[in-house]
Every structure is written in structure tokens, then in C-alpha cells.
Amino acid sequence: MSTPFSSLDQFVAVPRVGGLVLDRQGTRLVTSVTTVDTKGTAYRTALWEVDPEGRQPARRLTHSAAGETGAAFLPGGDLLFTSARPNPDAAEGDGEERPALWRLPAGGGEAYLHLARRGGVSGVTTAAAADVAVVTAGVLAGSTSEEDDADRRAGREDAGVAAVLHAGYPVRYWDADLGPEEPRYFDLREQGGETGALEDLVPAARAGLRDAEPVLSPDGAVLFTAFTVPEEFGSQRTVLARVDRARREFGVLLDDRANDYHPGPVSPDGNHLVVVSERRTTAELAPKSTLLLLPTAGGDPEPLAADWDRWPVPQAWLPDGSALVVTADDDGGAPVFLIDVATGSVRRLTQDTAAYSDVRVAPDGLTAYALRSSYLFPPEIVRVDLASGATERLLNPTERPELPGTLERVDSVGEDGRSVRSWLVLPEGASAGSKVPALVWVHGGPIGSWNAWSWRWCPWVMAARGYAVLLPDPALSTGYGQHMVDRGWGQWGSAPYTDIMAATDDLVAREEIDAARIAAMGGSFGGYMANWIAGHTDRFAAIVTHAGLWALDQFGATTDAAFYWKREMTPEAMLRNSPHRHVGSIGTPMLVIHGDKDYRVPIGEGLRLWYELLSASKLPAADDGTTVHRFLYFPDENHWILKPQHAKIWYSVIEAFLAEHLLGQERDLPPELGL
Numbered sequence: 001m002s003t004p005f006s007s008l009d010q011f012v013a014v015p016r017v018g019g020l021v022l023d024r025q026g027t028r029l030v031t032s033v034t035t036v037d038t039k040g041t042a043y044r045t046a047l048w049e050v051d052p053e054g055r056q057p058a059r060r061l062t063h064s065a066a067g068e069t070g071a072a073f074l075p076g077g078d079l080l081f082t083s084a085r086p087n088p089d090a091a092e093g094d095g096e097e098r099p100a101l102w103r104l105p106a107g108g109g110e111a112y113l114h115l116a117r118r119g120g121v122s123g124v125t126t127a128a129a130a131d132v133a134v135v136t137a138g139v140l141a142g143s144t145s146e147e148d149d150a151d152r153r154a155g156r157e158d159a160g161v162a163a164v165l166h167a168g169y170p171v172r173y174w175d176a177d178l179g180p181e182e183p184r185y186f187d188l189r190e191q192g193g194e195t196g197a198l199e200d201l202v203p204a205a206r207a208g209l210r211d212a213e214p215v216l217s218p219d220g221a222v223l224f225t226a227f228t229v230p231e232e233f234g235s236q237r238t239v240l241a242r243v244d245r246a247r248r249e250f251g252v253l254l255d256d257r258a259n260d261y262h263p264g265p266v267s268p269d270g271n272h273l274v275v276v277s278e279r280r281t282t283a284e285l286a287p288k289s290t291l292l293l294l295p296t297a298g299g300d301p302e303p304l305a306a307d308w309d310r311w312p313v314p315q316a317w318l319p320d321g322s323a324l325v326v327t328a329d330d331d332g333g334a335p336v337f338l339i340d341v342a343t344g345s346v347r348r349l350t351q352d353t354a355a356y357s358d359v360r361v362a363p364d365g366l367t368a369y370a371l372r373s374s375y376l377f378p379p380e381i382v383r384v385d386l387a388s389g390a391t392e393r394l395l396n397p398t399e400r401p402e403l404p405g406t407l408e409r410v411d412s413v414g415e416d417g418r419s420v421r422s423w424l425v426l427p428e429g430a431s432a433g434s435k436v437p438a439l440v441w442v443h444g445g446p447i448g449s450w451n452a453w454s455w456r457w458c459p460w461v462m463a464a465r466g467y468a469v470l471l472p473d474p475a476l477s478t479g480y481g482q483h484m485v486d487r488g489w490g491q492w493g494s495a496p497y498t499d500i501m502a503a504t505d506d507l508v509a510r511e512e513i514d515a516a517r518i519a520a521m522g523g524s525f526g527g528y529m530a531n532w533i534a535g536h537t538d539r540f541a542a543i544v545t546h547a548g549l550w551a552l553d554q555f556g557a558t559t560d561a562a563f564y565w566k567r568e569m570t571p572e573a574m575l576r577n578s579p580h581r582h583v584g585s586i587g588t589p590m591l592v593i594h595g596d597k598d599y600r601v602p603i604g605e606g607l608r609l610w611y612e613l614l615s616a617s618k619l620p621a622a623d624d625g626t627t628v629h630r631f632l633y634f635p636d637e638n639h640w641i642l643k644p645q646h647a648k649i650w651y652s653v654i655e656a657f658l659a660e661h662l663l664g665q666e667r668d669l670p671p672e673l674g675l
């Protein structure tokens with residue numbers, strides 16, 4: 001086997017596993033596998049079944065050009081999923097290109113259309129112990145019924161009108177234009193056991209359900225959801241709500257201005273809901289995430305494992321209700337932990353350095369199944385022994401790709417004496433005498449960690465081209481305790497920057513690394529940091545900034561979540577930490593990358609950075625207009641470069657830019673750039 005990371009065509013074609021669901025009996029595991037289409041211009045996702053016993057090879061369940069996602073089991077074992085595959089019964093122009101709900105019978109045979117509507121279906125949630133399914137779907141704000149909704153959609157489409165009249169905030173979200181469609185939850189009622197019909201559970205929900213993932217009680221009687229409430233000055237808060245399905249009654253359970261609330265799983269006996277409470281930030285108070293146990297019959301919530309200095313992500317209950325299975329970022333990984341519900345004591349279960357997610361507990365309570373990944377392998381499905389924590393890789397739909405190098409952990413010391421942990425990818429053959437060029441990659445968020453595989457920022461693509469890649473977790477990173485977040489809060493240009501410099505010092509002191517040939521790169525907050533680095537040091541030979549924040553005062557008003565940033569930074573802090581004020585100190589060639597449909601870090605950041613680089617940096621455009629800097633612009637991509645053909649352009653242009661400035665070599669640019 002050879003490594004796929006040397007060829008970008010092979011790299012984008014490596015199948016990607018994602019998501020995991022387990023049926024009620026614990027005998028069927030379903031995941032999704034994303035592959036590139038034959039033209040190489042789109043990704044397609046199909047559902048696959050994996051043997052929980054680890055004996056039979058994985059088998060593909062669904063086949064269509066449109067792909068399938070959002071799998072959920074019904075009690076009898078039928079599998080629901082969403083797909084925009086053609087509706088065999090649709091009339092031409094009937095909105096059939098929107099995703100519909102399909103049903104794959106447990107007993108065999110083809111999937112059939114379960115529910116189609118002009119506005120499409122975005123997801124389905126099923127109850128753990130009852131025959132209840134709730135569908136999430138968009139409704140035009142003014143519509144009064146399904147028929148009315150379909151008519152209004154047809155009217156907009158026929159008239160070619162895309163305009164949206166807003167009276168609230170926000171108007172965009174990540175890469176989506178909001179309105180006039182709003183999400184709603186619908187009861188999926190059976191009609192003769194075959195075709196679904198919809199009943200709106202929260203008709204007055206307005207836009208409050210955006211981005212919420214509903215949770216059903218085991219008996220399906222109650223649905224818990226996060227709900228967004230607008231506030232003064234364009235702000236908002238997230239409250240915890242419940243919907244009594246039978247009575248169509250909507251009620252708010254937890255609502256205050258100190259925390260945002262999100263529902264986790266309900267205990268097997270239905271008596272307690274796990275709630276994630278996220279502390280609302282101020283300029284002085286960093287975010288903090290804790291767990292609460294809320295009695296479903298009413299009463300005050302109780303903190304769970306409040307003394308544990310990690311941010312737990314609830315995954316599932318043990319079937320006897322004695323413990324909660326969670327994952328949490330921890331020291332460069334995200335292991336599985338068990339929290340004893342009676343005592344709040346925490347026990348780490350998995351012992352490797354991988355990041356786990358999608359943990360599904362089998363009905364016997366002895367075994368769980370999960371996805372895990374690390375910088376050594378992309379997401380894969382494993383079985384976890386819930387007593388010992390031992391893991392076993394099941395027979396996955398994909399093999400682990402061969403890596404062109406090695407991975408090691410590096411520990412540095414920040415200016416204040418705090419430890420700064422990094423992963424270091426070394427290319428094959430790196431040795432004391434080899435003096436390889438190196439890249440320092442800064443993660444986004446900034447609340448996050450380099451602890452899981454990333455297809456968008458894959459260090460092995462650069463390792464296959466001879467580069468070492470350092471992945472530091474500086475101040476503001478998760479998995480090192482609250483103090484690590486607190487020490488960078490509102491002070492992006494301070495501890496996060498000096499931590500990265502400390503890690504870079506240790507990197508260039510290594511015998512394998514050529515200190516004269518290093519570059520800094522990052523996306524989003526990582527792009528912010530790349531811009532800040534550009535204005536504060538000349539130690540890097542090149543800088544790559546993807547979707548980076550440049551002028552914080554402008555960014556803080558044009559991003560899709562202005563209220564979020566305004567809480568963290570006062571106008572003074574925005575100015576103090578803004579990279580644009582240091583443009584006159586930039587003496588390093590920069591590659592600026594931005595997608596026009598990025599609403600989180602809007603294109604204005606990239607455009608202004610580009611103009612100010614050319615007009616006001618130490619390396620401005622020359623008399624003939626030429627420049628050392630480059631701007632890679634994607635008119636139809638968003639915060640992330642998602643199309644396979646564009647991912648190849650992204651890596652190729654970065655490699656050419658680095659080759660020019662670190663290696664003094666010229667690379668052919670992809671002919672598709674038309675240059």
C-alpha cells in the first residue's frame with residue numbers, strides 16, 4: 001500500500017467515515033461514508049452497515065447519486081434517512097430536488113419514499129423506547145399550512161424572488177442566508193404504516209429553533225430542545241424548552257441571562273435530562289461548560305461533576321441509569337469518560353490519545369460503539385468495553401491510510417510557565433542531518449484543540465511534500481483546564497501569541513528542522529493569529545491566512561454572531577488586539593485565502609487585508625503593480641473550502657507559495673486557475 005497523501009487526486013478520493021447509529025436491539029450499526037463523485041467535483045455520502053461483532057465486512061446499504069444522510073432507526077429496525085434522490089412520484093418542477101425522508105425496511109428490499117414536501121426535510125429524531133419520530137423541516141414564516149407553504153414557495157420560485165425582509169438578528173448563519181424559512185418540529189404520523197404525514201409541534205416557534213437538535217424522552221412523550229430568544233441590542237440567549245407532544249404544549253424549563261442551555265440525553269427511566277450549561281461570557285469572564293441534571297417532572301437542576309476541570313460533552317446513559325457516558329477534550333485527545341450519577345465521580349475509560357464522538361451504548365450496558373480519530377488515522381468505528389475501556393477497531397468500510405511520516409508529542413513552556421502541548425508531524429526521513437522546512441499551524445475557534453483528524457487541515461499532505469507540521473494548543477485551547485482558556489480570554493495578541501512563539505522556539509531548536517525555512521498558517525481564528533504574527537515578527541519566511549480576522553472592529557459588526565464577539569471584547573480590546581493596526585510592520589510574504597460566502601468571517605476581512613497589504617505593508621505592490629503577496633479567492637465557497645476540486649487548488653496553491661518562499665523553488669500552478 002502506498003500513501004494517498006502524495007497525490008491530491010488520491011487524497012480527496014480517500015473515503016471518509018462519519019456519524020454512527022445503533023438500533024434498539026444493539027445488533028445493527030449504521031454509519032455514513034463520503035466519497036468523491038466520478039467527475040471529481042462533488043462529495044457523495046452513502047449509508048453503510050458495520051457488524052458490531054466485528055466478524056462480517058461492512059456492507060453498503062444505500063446507492064444514489066444524490067447521497068443519503070441523517071440515519072435513524074425505528075423500533076422494528078426500519079431505517080429512516082434523508083436524501084434528495086429523485087422522487088419516483090413527483091411531477092416535473094415539484095421541488096423534488098429538496099431532501100425527502102426515505103425508509104429502508106429491516107426485512108430487506110429497496111428504500112421507499114416515506115415523506116416528501118416541497119420545502120424538504122432536514123432531519124429526523126426517533127425515541128429510544130417508543131414508536132415516535134420527529135422530523136425537523138423548514139417552513140416559510142408566513143405560511144399557515146403545508147399546502148400554503150408549498151404555494152408560497154412555488155410563488156417565490158416562479159417569480160424568481162430571493163429577497164428576504166428582516167426585522168431581527170441575525171440575518172445570516174455560517175454560510176446560509178436566513179429567512180423567510182424557519183425550522184419547525186413535526187410529528188411524523190403513520191398513514192397505513194407506509195407514508196408519513198406531518199403535524200407541527202411548535203407552530204409558534206418562529207426562528208427560535210435554528211441550529212437546535214431535539215432530544216426525545218425514551219417514551220417519546222416529551223421533546224426537549226434549545227430555543228433562541230432575541231434580546232436587546234441584537235443579542236440573544238439560548239433557553240431550554242420542552243414540548244409535550246400529545247398536548248402540543250411548549251414550555252420553557254431553564255432561562256436566565258447568565259447561561260445558555262442545550263439538552264443532552266434523557267435517563268433511561270425518563271426521570272432526568274442532562275443539560276449542558278454554557279456560561280455567558282463577558283470581557284472578564286471566559287466561557288465555561290458544565291453539566292446539570294434536571295428532573296423531568298419538575299424541580300431544580302443539580303450540577304453533575306461540577307469540580308471536574310474539563311468541559312464534558314454528554315453522549316449516552318448506561319442502561320441502568322447509574323452513569324453518564326461523556327467525552328471531553330483532554331490533553332490533545334478527547335477520551336470517553338464515565339460519570340457516576342450518584343457521586344459525580346469521573347472515571348476515564350479509553351486510554352489512547354484519540355478523540356471520540358458518537359458514542360452509542362448497547363442495551364446490555366457492557367459495550368459501546370463510537371467513532372474515534374487522531375492525527376494518526378481518520379474517523380473509524382470502534383467497540384469499547386465499558387468495564388475495562390479496551391477498544392477494538394471493527395471491520396470498517398475503509399482502511400487506515402498509510403502515513404508519510406511520524407507523529408510525536410512536544411511540550412513547551414509559555415512565558416508564564418504554563419505548559420503548551422503540541423503535536424508534531426515529521427515527514428519520512430526527517431533526521432538530525434536532514435534539516436526539513438516546517439509549518440506552524442494555528443487552530444480555529446479559538447476555543448478548541450488540535451485533537452482530531454481534519455480533512456481540511458491535513459498535515460500529512462504537507463508531510464508528503466517534505467514539511468514538518470507543528471500543531472500547538474496555545475492559550476484558549478480546550479482540554480487543559482479552565483485556566484488555559486481564562487489566560488487568553490480577550491487577550492488574543494498576548495498569551496495565545498507568546499505560547500505559539502514558545503512552541504516555535506522549541507520547534508526550530510530541533511536538529512531535524514531548518515530554522516530559516518519556517519512558515520505560519522491558520523484558518524479563522526488561526527487566520528487571525530497568522531495576521532497577528534505577520535505584524536509582530538519576521539521570523540517566518542511566509543504566512544498563509546485562511547478566512548482570517550483582520551480588523552476586529554469591522555469584523556465584530558459584520559460577522560453573523562456580532563453579539564458573541566461583543567461580549568468578549570470591549571471596543572478598546574478589539575482595537576488593542578486587531579492585526580490591521582500593525583500592517584506597517586508586515587515584512588513577510590502573505591498568501592490570503594477567503595471564500596465569498598463566508599458569513600462567519602465575512603469576505604470584507606480578506607478584501608481589506610489584501611488592499612492594506614498592497615498599499616501599507618513593508619512589502620507593498622511595486623511600481624508596476626506586482627507583489628510578493630497572493631490572494632486566493634473562492635467566489636462560491638464559504639468559511640471552509642468544501643468542493644474536492646477546490647480543496648486540491650487550496651493545497652496546490654499553498655504548496656507553490658511555500659515552495660517559492662521557503663525552498664526557493666518554482667512550482668507549476670494548477671492549469672484550472674487559468675493563469
Ligand SMILES: CC(=O)N[C@@H](C)C(=O)N[C@@H](C)C(=O)N[C@@H](C)C(=O)O
Nearest residue numbers: 444445446523524525526561564600
Ligand atoms: C460564534 C462564534 O464566532 N463562534 C466561534 C466558534 C467561531 O466561529 N470562531 C471562528 C472565528 C473560528 O475560528 N472558527 C473555527 C471553528 C474554524 O476553524 O472555522
